[in-house]
Amino acid sequence: MTTLLQLDGLTKAYPGVVANDDVSFAIRAGGVHALLGENGAGKSTLVKTIYGLVKPDSGSMTLKGAPFAPAEPRAARAAGVAMVFQHFSLFEALSVAENVALGMENPPRLRDLAARIREVSETYGLPLDPGRRVGDLSAGERQRVEIIRCLLQDPSLLIMDEPTSVLTPQEVEILFATLRKLSAEGTSILYISHKLEEIRALCDAATILRGGRVVGEVDPRTTSAAELAERMVGTKLTAPKAVAGDAGEVVLAVAELSLPPVSQFGTPLQEVGFTVRAGEVLGIGGVAGNGQDELLAALSGERLSKVGSITLDGTDLSRRGPTMRRAAGLLTGPEERLGHAAVPEMTLAENAALTGATRKEMLANGFLVWGRARSFADEIIAAFDVRTPGNHVAAQALSGGNLQKFVIGREVLQAPRVLIVNQPTWGVDALAAAAIRQALLDLAGQGAAIVVISQDLDELLEISDRFVALNGGRLSGDVPTATLTMEKIGLMLGGAHDMEVAHV
Amino acid sequence: MIHLERRPTPSRAWGAASPLLAVALTMVAGGLMFAALGKDPLEALRTIFWDPVLGEFAWYFRGQILVKAGPLILIAVGLALGFRAGVWNIGAEGQYIVGAICGAAAGLVFYPTDSVRIFPFMVVFGAFGGIAWAMIPALLKVRLGTNEILVSLMLVYVAENLLASAAVNWLRNPDAVGFPGSRNLARWDASANLELIEGTGIHWGVVAALIAVIFAHVMLTRHLMGFQVRLAGASPRAARFGGVNTGRLIVLCLGFSGMLAGMAGLFEVTGPAGQISIDFASGYGFTAIIVAFLGRLNPLGIVAAGLLMALTYVGGEAASANLGLPSAAISAFQGMLLFFLLAVDVLTNFRVRVGKGVAA
Numbered sequence: 053m054t055t056l057l058q059l060d061g062l063t064k065a066y067p068g069v070v071a072n073d074d075v076s077f078a079i080r081a082g083g084v085h086a087l088l089g090e091n092g093a094g095k096s097t098l099v100k101t102i103y104g105l106v107k108p109d110s111g112s113m114t115l116k117g118a119p120f121a122p123a124e125p126r127a128a129r130a131a132g133v134a135m136v137f138q139h140f141s142l143f144e145a146l147s148v149a150e151n152v153a154l155g156m157e158n159p160p161r162l163r164d165l166a167a168r169i170r171e172v173s174e175t176y177g178l179p180l181d182p183g184r185r186v187g188d189l190s191a192g193e194r195q196r197v198e199i200i201r202c203l204l205q206d207p208s209l210l211i212m213d214e215p216t217s218v219l220t221p222q223e224v225e226i227l228f229a230t231l232r233k234l235s236a237e238g239t240s241i242l243y244i245s246h247k248l249e250e251i252r253a254l255c256d257a258a259t260i261l262r263g264g265r266v267v268g269e270v271d272p273r274t275t276s277a278a279e280l281a282e283r284m285v286g287t288k289l290t291a292p293k294a295v296a297g298d299a300g301e302v303v304l305a306v307a308e309l310s311l312p313p314v315s316q317f318g319t320p321l322q323e324v325g326f327t328v329r330a331g332e333v334l335g336i337g338g339v340a341g342n343g344q345d346e347l348l349a350a351l352s353g354e355r356l357s358k359v360g361s362i363t364l365d366g367t368d369l370s371r372r373g374p375t376m377r378r379a380a381g382l383l384t385g386p387e388e389r390l391g392h393a394a395v396p397e398m399t400l401a402e403n404a405a406l407t408g409a410t411r412k413e414m415l416a417n418g419f420l421v422w423g424r425a426r427s428f429a430d431e432i433i434a435a436f437d438v439r440t441p442g443n444h445v446a447a448q449a450l451s452g453g454n455l456q457k458f459v460i461g462r463e464v465l466q467a468p469r470v471l472i473v474n475q476p477t478w479g480v481d482a483l484a485a486a487a488i489r490q491a492l493l494d495l496a497g498q499g500a501a502i503v504v505i506s507q508d509l510d511e512l513l514e515i516s517d518r519f520v521a522l523n524g525g526r527l528s529g530d531v532p533t534a535t536l537t538m539e540k541i542g543l544m545l546g547g548a549h550d551m552e553v554a555h556v
Numbered sequence: 557m558i559h560l561e562r563r564p565t566p567s568r569a570w571g572a573a574s575p576l577l578a579v580a581l582t583m584v585a586g587g588l589m590f591a592a593l594g595k596d597p598l599e600a601l602r603t604i605f606w607d608p609v610l611g612e613f614a615w616y617f618r619g620q621i622l623v624k625a626g627p628l629i630l631i632a633v634g635l636a637l638g639f640r641a642g643v644w645n646i647g648a649e650g651q652y653i654v655g656a657i658c659g660a661a662a663g664l665v666f667y668p669t670d671s672v673r674i675f676p677f678m679v680v681f682g683a684f685g686g687i688a689w690a691m692i693p694a695l696l697k698v699r700l701g702t703n704e705i706l707v708s709l710m711l712v713y714v715a716e717n718l719l720a721s722a723a724v725n726w727l728r729n730p731d732a733v734g735f736p737g738s739r740n741l742a743r744w745d746a747s748a749n750l751e752l753i754e755g756t757g758i759h760w761g762v763v764a765a766l767i768a769v770i771f772a773h774v775m776l777t778r779h780l781m782g783f784q785v786r787l788a789g790a791s792p793r794a795a796r797f798g799g800v801n802t803g804r805l806i807v808l809c810l811g812f813s814g815m816l817a818g819m820a821g822l823f824e825v826t827g828p829a830g831q832i833s834i835d836f837a838s839g840y841g842f843t844a845i846i847v848a849f850l851g852r853l854n855p856l857g858i859v860a861a862g863l864l865m866a867l868t869y870v871g872g873e874a875a876s877a878n879l880g881l882p883s884a885a886i887s888a889f890q891g892m893l894l895f896f897l898l899a900v901d902v903l904t905n906f907r908v909r910v911g912k913g914v915a916a
Contacts, residue, residue, distance in 0.1 A: 067561065354796045354797055373799055374797060374798065374799040378799070384797075386797060388793075391794055392793045392794055392797055393794070393797065395787060395790045395791040395794045396790070396791065397566065397790055398790060402783070405783065406794065406797075406798040407797070415780060418779055419778050419779050419780070420778060420779065446564070
C-alpha cells in the first residue's frame, strides 16, 4: 500500500478562526478517501490548500515522495492534482468542447478535442456530447463536463467537493461507477461530503474533521452511519419526530400554474398543480435548476400568475403581491439566505420587519414601530437558539446555520396557515438542520400546511407525508412517502432517462 | 505590504469620521495645488474657508452661503432618497430648469396682477414641472426597462434648449427692447422670493430645504416607505420578497427628487436669479449629486455637506477675485473633495492591515 499524498501538521488561521489546526493524514494511491465534516469544519480550506488556492501557515505536504507546496492551482494541476468544485465554473453560452478548451494551457484544435472528450466520456461511462451548449445541460451533465475536464489531465489525485448534491440517485450510481473505475486504474480520489451513506458505499478510508482538527480516522465500510455522524457532530443526534395529527381540509390549492422563465437559462413552470391539507407536510423533490426558485417566487407573490392558479382557503391569491399573501397567511422561505430571505447589511431587527411587519403588527399609520421589530427579533433569537450578540447585528455577520434558523424562525413564529420553504437546511450544520426540521414538523402538528422544496431526498423522506417530484418545471403526481424507495424517487425525478451506464 | 480586510459589520465610527478626514485631505492636497500655482496656500485656504464665515466682510458672505446652500440641499435631499433606493437620477439639473420655466410661466400669465396667491401657485407649478420632467425617465424605466441614468442625463440638454427658447422667444420680456430674458420676477411683488430676515440670505427656498430635510429624515428612519427605499437599495431581490413594488418605488423616488429640483428652480428664478435667461442653469443639479454623497445620502449629513459646498463656492469666488486664482482651480478643489470622500469611504467597510499579507 503506497502513499500518494501525505499531509503533515497543516495549520491555517484566518482572523478570528483557525480553519485547519495541525491536520495530518495520508491518501493511498488508488484509494477513495473520504473527508468528512460539517460546514465550517475546515474541509474547504484543506482541499484549497492541496489545490494551491490557500497557502498554509505551517505544515507540509508530500506528493509521491517529493515535497509538495503548490503556489497556485496551475502548479497543483501540473503535479497531477485535479479538482471538481461544488459550484461549476462553466460558460452557459459556450459548447462543452469550448468550455473544456478554455480551461487548458495549450488547447488542441476543437475537432481533436471533441474526439478526445468523446473517447474519455465513453471509457468512463459519462456520456456527453461535446457539441452541446452548456446552458442546455442538466446539473448532472454539467458536472460531467467538469470531471472530463479533469480527466483529460490524467490526474493522479482527483478531488471531488460535495459532488452528489446536484445529482439524482441514478446519476449518483453512474458517478460512483466512474469513480470506482478510476480508483481501480490507480487514480486516488479525495471525496468530500457530509452524506454518510454515500461515503460508506464508496470510500475505503475516511478522515473526520471537526472544528479544524482531525477527530478520527475510520474505515467507513465497517463503521455505522450513526457512529460517523456522532463523531462528525460531536454529540448525539435525535431524529425529528412528527407530532401525530390527521390531515385536515385542503388549505392551499395550486392548479395549472404556468410561468415563463425569468432568464434565458431559467426553467419555465408548466401546469404545476398540487394541494396541501392542514397538518400535512408535502415534500417537493428535484435536482437543482428544475424550477424550484421559479416555483417559490410564484408562491411567494414575487411573480404573479394567472387568475385561479393559487387559492388559499378558497380565496384566490394568484394576483396578489407578497404583502397581501402574508396577510392571508401564506408565508414563504426562499433558498438564498443572503440577498433574498434577508438583507445582508441590515440588522436582525430590520430583517425581522422585512416579512414580519404585517402579521406582527409593526405598522402604525404607515410608520414602523421599531420596538416591536426588535422584540420580534429577540423572540426569534430566543426560540430558535440563534447564536448572535443581539438584534442590532447585521445579517451577514451570522454563520449560515444561525441565519437560516433566524429566517425560518421568522416565518414559523408568525403562525402561518401555509409555510413554503425552499432548501430549508442547505449548507446548515447537522444540529441546526435537525432543529429546523423539528420546527417544521411542530408547525404542521399545530395545524399548518407545510410545503418543503428540497434537493436533499433524505430530508424529504424523513419529514414529509407525501412526495412529488419537480422535473423540468413539471410536477409529478403525489405518492405517500411511506411507500417510497430511493430507486422509485430516482425514476420520478426522471433525471436518468437518457443516460444509461456505459459498459464499464 | 498593505492589504484590506472586509469588516463583518460596517464601522459606525469611520462612517462619521470619513467626511471630516476627506475635508482635511482636500485642504492638504488643495493647498499643494495652490502652492504649485504660485499662491500662498494658507492665505488661499483662509480666503476660502475662514473669511466668508468670520472674516471682515462675513456680513455679506454669510447670506451668500445660505443662498447657495438652499437649492443644493433641497435638490440633494431628493436625490439621496433615490440613490438610497438604487434609482440614479442624474438629471436634477434638467428638472431644476423645467421647474423654473413652468413656475415662471404660470406666474407671468397673471402679470401684472398683484395677489398673495400667485407665489404659492408658482411654487406648485415649479414642483409640477420638475415632476413631469422626472416622470419621463421613470415611466420609460418602468415600462420599457431603459436606463434612468442615461435618460435623465440626456434630458438635461433638452431642458437647456427649452430654456434658451423660453429666454429668447416665448417667455421674453415684451417690454425689454430686444434683450433676451423674461420679466424680472424678483422685482414683481406678487412673485418676488425675497430675503425673509434681512442679511441672512434666508428665502423661501431655504425654508423649503429645511422642511424637506426633516421630512426625508423622518421618512427614512421611521416610515415604511423609507424602509422600502433602503431595502430596494440594499438588496433588490430581498425587497421584492418583502413586498416592495419596485416600479412604484422608481416612480416615487424620481417624482420626489424631480419635485424638489423643480421647486429649487422656481425659488431661484423668483429670487437670486430674478429672471429666465439663457445662462440661468448654474449647475446646482449636478453639484447636488456631490452634496448628496458628501452627506452620506443622509438628510442631516446633507445639510452639513450643502453648507460646506456653498462655502467653497462663495469662498472660491472670493479667492479668484482677490487672489487671482483661476476658477478652474476652484472646480478642481471641489472635485478633490468628492474624490477624497470616495477614497476614505473604503475605511468604513474595510480594515487596513499593514504587514505581510498572504493572498487567500
